[in-house]
Amino acid sequence: MKPIISFQHYGFKYKNQSEPTLKDITLDVYPGEKIWIAGPSGSGKSTLAHCINGLIPFTYGGETSGSLIVGGEEPVNLSIFELSRTVGTILQDQDSQFVGLSVGEDVAFVMENKALPREQMKVDVVTALNMVDMLDYIEHSPYELSGGQKQHVSLAGVLSTDAEVLLFDEPLANLDPASGRLAMQLIDDIHRDRGKTIIIIEHRVEDVLQQPVDRIVLMNEGSIAVVGTPDEILSSGVLRQYGLRPPLYADALEYAGIALDAIKGLSIPQKLDVAGLKDTLNAWSERSGVKPEGARREPLLSAQQLTFGYNLEHPVVRDASLNIGAGEIVALLGNNGAGKSTLSQLITGILKPQSGKLTFAGEDISSWSIRRRGEQIGYVMQNPNRMITQHMISEEVGLGLKVRGIAASEIQERVEQVLKVCGLYAFRNWPVSALSYGQKKRLSIAAILVLEPKLIILDEPTAGQDYQHYKEFMDFIHTLSEQGVGFLLITHDMYLALEYADRAIVLHDGRIIAEDTVAAVLSNQEVTSAARLKETSLSLFAKANDLTSPAQFVQAFINEEKKGKAHE
Numbered sequence: 106m107k108p109i110i111s112f113q114h115y116g117f118k119y120k121n122q123s124e125p126t127l128k129d130i131t132l133d134v135y136p137g138e139k140i141w142i143a144g145p146s147g148s149g150k151s152t153l154a155h156c157i158n159g160l161i162p163f164t165y166g167g168e169t170s171g172s173l174i175v176g177g178e179e180p181v182n183l184s185i186f187e188l189s190r191t192v193g194t195i196l197q198d199q200d201s202q203f204v205g206l207s208v209g210e211d212v213a214f215v216m217e218n219k220a221l222p223r224e225q226m227k228v229d230v231v232t233a234l235n236m237v238d239m240l241d242y243i244e245h246s247p248y249e250l251s252g253g254q255k256q257h258v259s260l261a262g263v264l265s266t267d268a269e270v271l272l273f274d275e276p277l278a279n280l281d282p283a284s285g286r287l288a289m290q291l292i293d294d295i296h297r298d299r300g301k302t303i304i305i306i307e308h309r310v311e312d313v314l315q316q317p318v319d320r321i322v323l324m325n326e327g328s329i330a331v332v333g334t335p336d337e338i339l340s341s342g343v344l345r346q347y348g349l350r351p352p353l354y355a356d357a358l359e360y361a362g363i364a365l366d367a368i369k370g371l372s373i374p375q376k377l378d379v380a381g382l383k384d385t386l387n388a389w390s391e392r393s394g395v396k397p398e399g400a401r402r403e404p405l406l407s408a409q410q411l412t413f414g415y416n417l418e419h420p421v422v423r424d425a426s427l428n429i430g431a432g433e434i435v436a437l438l439g440n441n442g443a444g445k446s447t448l449s450q451l452i453t454g455i456l457k458p459q460s461g462k463l464t465f466a467g468e469d470i471s472s473w474s475i476r477r478r479g480e481q482i483g484y485v486m487q488n489p490n491r492m493i494t495q496h497m498i499s500e501e502v503g504l505g506l507k508v509r510g511i512a513a514s515e516i517q518e519r520v521e522q523v524l525k526v527c528g529l530y531a532f533r534n535w536p537v538s539a540l541s542y543g544q545k546k547r548l549s550i551a552a553i554l555v556l557e558p559k560l561i562i563l564d565e566p567t568a569g570q571d572y573q574h575y576k577e578f579m580d581f582i583h584t585l586s587e588q589g590v591g592f593l594l595i596t597h598d599m600y601l602a603l604e605y606a607d608r609a610i611v612l613h614d615g616r617i618i619a620e621d622t623v624a625a626v627l628s629n630q631e632v633t634s635a636a637r638l639k640e641t642s643l644s645l646f647a648k649a650n651d652l653t654s655p656a657q658f659v660q661a662f663i664n665e666e667k668k669g670k671a672h673e
């Protein structure tokens with residue numbers, strides 16, 4: 106069989122870079138294969154994707170070496186339009202992908218590549234939106250959608266193209282866990298039913314492995330480091346080395362003193378057979394799974410019965426009351442469109458509640474300006490491209506300090522320190538445009554951290570981050586919390602919540618439907634299904650293997666992780 110994509114000793118250097126970003130890439134992808142590309146942030150995954158879909162060289166110029174064939178042709182000999190007949194893409198930054206005035210038009214636009222008759226197109230748009238549960242939004246403007254809803258619409262667009270190759274750059278980043286599962290399922294259905302070739306770039310190991318993958322390609326520093334099947338890669342233990350987090354149940358097995366290379370079929374927690382090891386696992390969870398006591402905290406932010414609607418008939422935040430204490434990390438969980446970003450904007454003052462009250466350290470802040478609130482409450486939005494305004498990296502981080510009249514020497518010192526913490530120091534003299542998405546995300550966080558607010562709202566802080574940066578960053582957040590900074594973490598990553606949050610607040614349809622420890626919230630079936638959350642692989646594994654107490658097994662894992670943090 107002839108490969109549909111063939112890289113031979115391929116290299117690429119962006120025109121404004123001195124070193125090549127891709128080096129000596131040799132990879133054949135065959136029709137009907139499902140490939141998962143992973144690797145550290147900045148390793149060149151999106152660049153590789155851009156070479157396949159033609160954004161390189163059409164949008165991003167530079168020099169290539171070696172050869173690349175896509176669908177039997179060299180991309181440079183085609184127009185980007187011709188190439189889009191072979192390769193359909195979902196980009197990392199969806200905001201840049203919308204062209205139509207309404208959701209329906211947008212999906213239709215993708216289909217126009219197929220030049221379908223109008224009537225047929227209408228039917229197809231409806232079918233595609235229905236598949237991703239977004240039909241109700243067909244007339245809405247893409248700019249009125251929540252982050253996850255935009256992601257659903259992009260998926261609908263790509264799923265309905267005729268392209269033979271579908272390329273997904275972080276398709277799960279903004280999706281709630283249930284939608285993430287649905288997305289992986291849809292991708293898999295299309296892969297099997299229509300024989301499409303699928304290429305997925307993702308950091309979320311467990312989420313990708315919910316469906317079978319043929320090969321994993323691990324990239325590092327612009328080259329291909331390892332290629333293998335999921336089982337091969339998981340049992341070889343190389344994931345961490347390439348910026349990926351191993352599945353939690355695999356870590357739990359190691360904590361319990363079990364060697365992974367002896368275990369077969371590691372990629373599916375429900376099928377993994379550990380019959381002979383049950384006693385070891387039970388003993389470990391009993392020993393390590395003691396539930397810790399909650400600490401008492403000084404109240405920082407208090408919201409009482411906030412209500413807000415973009416239009417008056419339909420409030421999207423209803424009667425929401427919550428407290429965040431100094432030094433507390435609170436996870437705000439909930440389905441796409443539940444109202445999480447809207448609630449954050451009420452807290453930061455970008456939006457004004459129709460009713461309700463907000464106090465900060467006991468003081469009513471309703472009359473505070475956005476600027477004054479910003480000194481106490483930092484807000485990092487989901488999409489970094491919406492936050493970044495400056496051309497150079499250190500200017501971006503220093504801007505807030507400059508506006509506040511801080512002396513240049515102090516600005517430089519604080520900026521450098523924050524850049525170090527955020528793993529961006531090496532790039533301090535770079536233009537923002539040369540950063541990868543994950544790097545930009547860290548930049549937008551750095552620009553807030555430098556202002557030293559007392560409460561920080563982080564919307565999907567780790568989306569698009571590789572594991573090493575995720576861990577470094579979250580450990581840093583943890584340290585700040587020990588110094589008294591409060592955090593509201595909006596996340597669809599249940600593991601992030603589980604490991605780092607003291608407490609979870611669950612929002613559904615604008616209302617707070619649960620407030621408890623994360624482990625407790627995630628084991629409450631009613632809450633998880635309403636808010637489209639997900640049982641962790643730890644409890645799936647514990648149940649499938651009939652361990653004595655799945656809850657204790659989960660707690661044992663959390664305790665071990667926290668112990669690990671305390672040692673570092």
Ligand SMILES: Nc1ncnc2c1ncn2[C@@H]1O[C@H](COP(=O)(O)OP(=O)(O)OP(=O)(O)O)[C@@H](O)[C@H]1O
Nearest residue numbers: 119126146147148149150151152539541542543544
């Ligand atoms: N438009 C650009 N101009 C110049 N250099 C770029 C550009 N985009 C990316 N780069 C360079 O290529 C490197 C790899 O970026 P790329 O987006 O391919 O990484 P990635 O592996 O997809 O990272 P992430 O997981 O953070 O999205 C960056 O560190 C940067 O040096």
Ligand SMILES: Nc1ncnc2c1ncn2[C@@H]1O[C@H](COP(=O)(O)OP(=O)(O)OP(=O)(O)O)[C@@H](O)[C@H]1O
Nearest residue numbers: 249251252253254415421441442443444445446447
């Ligand atoms: N500017 C706007 N105009 C009108 N409606 C909006 C606007 N922004 C958001 N909405 C609607 O308000 C609801 C809540 O959106 P919000 O962005 O707060 O959700 P979210 O919980 O943050 O979702 P996600 O997890 O997908 O980011 C959604 O139904 C959305 O369509």
